Amino acid sequence: MSSFYLTGAVAVAATLLMILSLNAVHALLYLIVSFLAVAVIFYILGAPFVAALEVIVYAGAIMVLFIFVVMMLNLGRRAAAQERAWLRPAMWIGPSILAAILLGEVVYLLTRADVPAPAAQSVGPKEVGLVLFGPYLIGVELTSVLLMGALVAAYHLGWHRPKLEKANVDDSRARGASPGGDFVRAGADRSPGTP
Amino acid sequence: MFALGLIGLLVRRNILFILMSTEVMLNAAGLAFIVAGARWGAADGQVMFFFILGLAAAEVSVGLALVLRMHHQYRSLDADLLSRMRG
Amino acid sequence: MRSLLWLIPAIPFFSALLLAVFGPRFSRRSVALFGVGSIGLSALIALGIAADFIASPPPNHRDTQTLSTWMNVGDLNAPVALLLDPLSLVMIGVVTFVGFLIHLYSVEYMAPEEGYSRFFAYMNLFVGAMLILVLADHLLLLFLGWEGVGLCSFLLIGFWYTDPNNVRAARKAFIVTRIGDTALMIALALLLTHLGSLEITTLLDRAGQVWPIGAPLAIWAAALILGGAVGKSAQLPLQVWLPDAMAGPTPTSALIHAATMVTAGVYLIARTHPLFLLAPPVLTAVAVIGAATLLIASFSALTQTDMKRVLAYSTISQIGYMFLALGVGAWSAAIFHLMTHAFFKALLFLAAGVVIHAYHGEQNLFQMGGLRRTHRFTFWIFLIGGASLAGLPLVTAGFYSKGEILWETWALGGSALWAAGVIGAFLTSLYTFRMIFLAFFGAPRKAPAGGEPGLLIRIPLIVLGILSIIGGFINLPPALGDKLLLTHFLQTVLPHTEASALHAARGMTEIGSEAFVTAASLLGLFLAYLFYLRRPSLAESLAGRPVGRALHRFWSAGWGFDLLYDRLFVRPYLLLAEAFRRDMIDQFYDRWLVRPVFLLARLNRHDLIDSIYTGLSRLAAFFYETLRRTETGRVRWYAAGLAAGTIFFLGWVVLL
Numbered sequence: 017m018s019s020f021y022l023t024g025a026v027a028v029a030a031t032l033l034m035i036l037s038l039n040a041v042h043a044l045l046y047l048i049v050s051f052l053a054v055a056v057i058f059y060i061l062g063a064p065f066v067a068a069l070e071v072i073v074y075a076g077a078i079m080v081l082f083i084f085v086v087m088m089l090n091l092g093r094r095a096a097a098q099e100r101a102w103l104r105p106a107m108w109i110g111p112s113i114l115a116a117i118l119l120g121e122v123v124y125l126l127t128r129a130d131v132p133a134p135a136a137q138s139v140g141p142k143e144v145g146l147v148l149f150g151p152y153l154i155g156v157e158l159t160s161v162l163l164m165g166a167l168v169a170a171y172h173l174g175w176h177r178p179k180l181e182k183a184n185v186d187d188s189r190a191r192g193a194s195p196g197g198d199f200v201r202a203g204a205d206r207s208p209g210t211p
Numbered sequence: 212m213f214a215l216g217l218i219g220l221l222v223r224r225n226i227l228f229i230l231m232s233t234e235v236m237l238n239a240a241g242l243a244f245i246v247a248g249a250r251w252g253a254a255d256g257q258v259m260f261f262f263i264l265g266l267a268a269a270e271v272s273v274g275l276a277l278v279l280r281m282h283h284q285y286r287s288l289d290a291d292l293l294s295r296m297r298g
Numbered sequence: 299m300r301s302l303l304w305l306i307p308a309i310p311f312f313s314a315l316l317l318a319v320f321g322p323r324f325s326r327r328s329v330a331l332f333g334v335g336s337i338g339l340s341a342l343i344a345l346g347i348a349a350d351f352i353a354s355p356p357p358n359h360r361d362t363q364t365l366s367t368w369m370n371v372g373d374l375n376a377p378v379a380l381l382l383d384p385l386s387l388v389m390i391g392v393v394t395f396v397g398f399l400i401h402l403y404s405v406e407y408m409a410p411e412e413g414y415s416r417f418f419a420y421m422n423l424f425v426g427a428m429l430i431l432v433l434a435d436h437l438l439l440l441f442l443g444w445e446g447v448g449l450c451s452f453l454l455i456g457f458w459y460t461d462p463n464n465v466r467a468a469r470k471a472f473i474v475t476r477i478g479d480t481a482l483m484i485a486l487a488l489l490l491t492h493l494g495s496l497e498i499t500t501l502l503d504r505a506g507q508v509w510p511i512g513a514p515l516a517i518w519a520a521a522l523i524l525g526g527a528v529g530k531s532a533q534l535p536l537q538v539w540l541p542d543a544m545a546g547p548t549p550t551s552a553l554i555h556a557a558t559m560v561t562a563g564v565y566l567i568a569r570t571h572p573l574f575l576l577a578p579p580v581l582t583a584v585a586v587i588g589a590a591t592l593l594i595a596s597f598s599a600l601t602q603t604d605m606k607r608v609l610a611y612s613t614i615s616q617i618g619y620m621f622l623a624l625g626v627g628a629w630s631a632a633i634f635h636l637m638t639h640a641f642f643k644a645l646l647f648l649a650a651g652v653v654i655h656a657y658h659g660e661q662n663l664f665q666m667g668g669l670r671r672t673h674r675f676t677f678w679i680f681l682i683g684g685a686s687l688a689g690l691p692l693v694t695a696g697f698y699s700k701g702e703i704l705w706e707t708w709a710l711g712g713s714a715l716w717a718a719g720v721i722g723a724f725l726t727s728l729y730t731f732r733m734i735f736l737a738f739f740g741a742p743r744k745a746p747a748g749g750e751p752g753l754l755i756r757i758p759l760i761v762l763g764i765l766s767i768i769g770g771f772i773n774l775p776p777a778l779g780d781k782l783l784l785t786h787f788l789q790t791v792l793p794h795t796e797a798s799a800l801h802a803a804r805g806m807t808e809i810g811s812e813a814f815v816t817a818a819s820l821l822g823l824f825l826a827y828l829f830y831l832r833r834p835s836l837a838e839s840l841a842g843r844p845v846g847r848a849l850h851r852f853w854s855a856g857w858g859f860d861l862l863y864d865r866l867f868v869r870p871y872l873l874l875a876e877a878f879r880r881d882m883i884d885q886f887y888d889r890w891l892v893r894p895v896f897l898l899a900r901l902n903r904h905d906l907i908d909s910i911y912t913g914l915s916r917l918a919a920f921f922y923e924t925l926r927r928t929e930t931g932r933v934r935w936y937a938a939g940l941a942a943g944t945i946f947f948l949g950w951v952v953l954l
Contacts, residue, residue, distance in 0.1 A: 027212060028212060028215065031212055031215045031216065031219075031235055032215055034219070034231065034235070035215060035216075035218060035219030035222070035223065035228070035232060035235075040225070040227050040228070043227075043228060043231060044231065047231055047234065047235070050212075050235065050238075051238065054212075054238055054242055057242065058242075058245055061245055061246060061249040062249050063245050063248065063249060063256070063257050063260075065257055066241075066245055066257045066260045066261070069260075069261065069264060070264075073264050073268060074234075074238065074264060074267065077268065078234065078267060078268055078271045081271055081272065081275055082227070082230075082231065082271070082275065085227070085275045085278060085279060086227060088279070089227075089278075089279070089282055089288070107222050108218070108222055110221070111217065111218040111220075111221035111222050112218055114217065114218075114221070115214035115215065115217050115218045116214070118213070118214050118217065119214040122213075122214075139248065139249070139252065139253070139254050139256075139257060143254040144254045144257045144258060144261070146254070147254040147255065147257075147258050148258055148261065152255075152258050152262075155258070155262055159261075159262055159265040159266070162265065162266065162269050163265060163268065163269050165269070166268070166269030166270070166272045166273050167272070169272075169273045169276065170272040170273050170275070170276040173273070173276035173277060173279075173280055174276045174279060174280075
């Protein structure tokens, strides 16, 4: 019982620290911690399968992706200073109010219905698997399609960069500005660093 | 957690942080599902989380690709720069 | 022959139309040919029809010829129908024959004038209208002719329209007769409403059946008809227009204002006399009006200096005699006098035209003198006319007609009216011979120039002169031959009561009356001779006395009627018009309607109404601006919006 609340607190704290963090990498690390905590919560709740899944996919794959990108972007100290500049305390007020209201509503809703004890029973991977390949089969298939779409999109969006850049530079210098064009080409004319 | 994620999304200007906050929110939603499933002792909650997970993965990959593009173009990660569709 | 009746008015109408349209293009000769020829043709046809009528009279001594239907509206069925009976026959005889002679005269008389064709067009139109008037079988058709002659009178009085005086005279004539016309119109409406028809014989029969003697409606109808007659015939109180009407050409004065148009009233009353018999008070009024008018006009004629004005007042006076006759019930006597008057008055006017022409347009009697030496023909012919007018005994037509009237008056009307007539006869003789003596005798004050008139003038004068003498012989009174041909002829239409039989015991015989009349006219002659020939100084001394001078002025101004009307009607009317010069009605509207609207418009100077609309558009713009700001393009902003919306919704669901 107490482990649930403790883990919960850890998760909340980690998330809070994450959003307050100035450094991107630090934030990411906090986020990973948060996810791990959530995974533990899942386990406590009797869902070992998703706990494992959380760790493997969420914390493992997605966060790693994030870290790769951050490292690729090579933000550095300048970014941290910029973040500080951006994060003014006054900006926290509005969203905080909103979130507070939301929290209040959710709590209210929850307290209305009866709250059962956690970890009533464990739902193992076998059941999940059966359900997945049973009634939710189509969901699985769609998810796979979605993933494929994401793959293609990410591939496409990421891949054009080096080649098109060169071509863009040559093209644009040769023909002047292209009419309309897509986002990529139009942006190629801008000088770097302009906000 | 969802509320925190929401706060984070609204406050931070850095695209990456916004994405991270989004992840938090998704996670929170998934957590809610699991809890519900655990309550009723059904596998449906986990299945839902499964889907959310898949969705999150797809979304992150595309989003990060876009972040990279943005960085390449604007040399900055300020979300407010992406306001060419303002009225 | 009788079927040609419609041609009698139609030919002059057609000629008038022709002359009006093509007249200016015709030569003088053609114009004269058409103008005179049309009337001549009508006269011939009239003669033929008369002969036919006398030889073989139609059943009931009347015949109608219906040409078409004019209008058929509700109760009013008005056919274009012509009535042929002795009365209408006499009338068309007079109108066409005298008209023809006057037209013939005009050919030469009006020859030097501009508007020659216009003159003949008008004259023909007039004759056509007059013929319609006397031939109409239906009162509405009669009214058409009535109005037509009124119009032509106006046109002809104002023939020389460039002189505003002429126009004024024409207008005066028209307006005054209009008053009478209105009365007549009301009478027609009344008759139609109450008797259901305006067809003359039907109407009169019905009136006799429906209305007892003295019925108020009958009195009203008769009185209104009398009003119309009074206007057209220039009797009291509407006689003021005739003297001024002398502004027109002399042939016009002869035809319209002597022989024909002014007798239309007499004809009307004669035609509708059964109606008047149903209204004894009105009949009395007719006689009284006649008597009063003849006296007033005679006194006025005595003091006039303009020759034509003397004749004008004389006409008024003579028509007074006709009214007098009608008023006492002597219908045929009135028509008889109408006929003889047409002869001698037309003659006098035409001769006066010659005289005036001889003096190169001078119309003042006191400027004339001694004309008989240089213009013998003119003198004699004028003398004949004057004698007839004065009613010199036995040899003049006027004697017989006037005598008959006076005898009938005595027998049927009473001694007062008779006395008025006799005094009138005296005065008539007096002013007539005054005129003659002043113009033809004595020393010439102004040298007469011009020779005697040509043939085309002489012939009509001669014919009229002859008629002025022999015209009376068709109605010789019992005392002097007893050949009342005319009266008998008119008997079927205008019944004649044998006067002498009725009132033989009343104190005087017919001979006696005639004697008195003769005495009166001879006395007038003698006095005229005395005052104007023998001892003019006597006249002057009489006129010189204050009483004489006042009377002279009073009579000369037509007994002050013109002045009275001027003060009573003209001045107030002009004052009213003057008051309205500033357009009071318009001003009223201006103050109460237009100004407030302008005031309101000024209140809205800042375009309050419009500003509502502009305000609305500005409001929309404001909202637009505001909402535009929400489209920041920033993700976080949108996310915030989403969050807020979600929260709100949740709250709604949760709490409500």
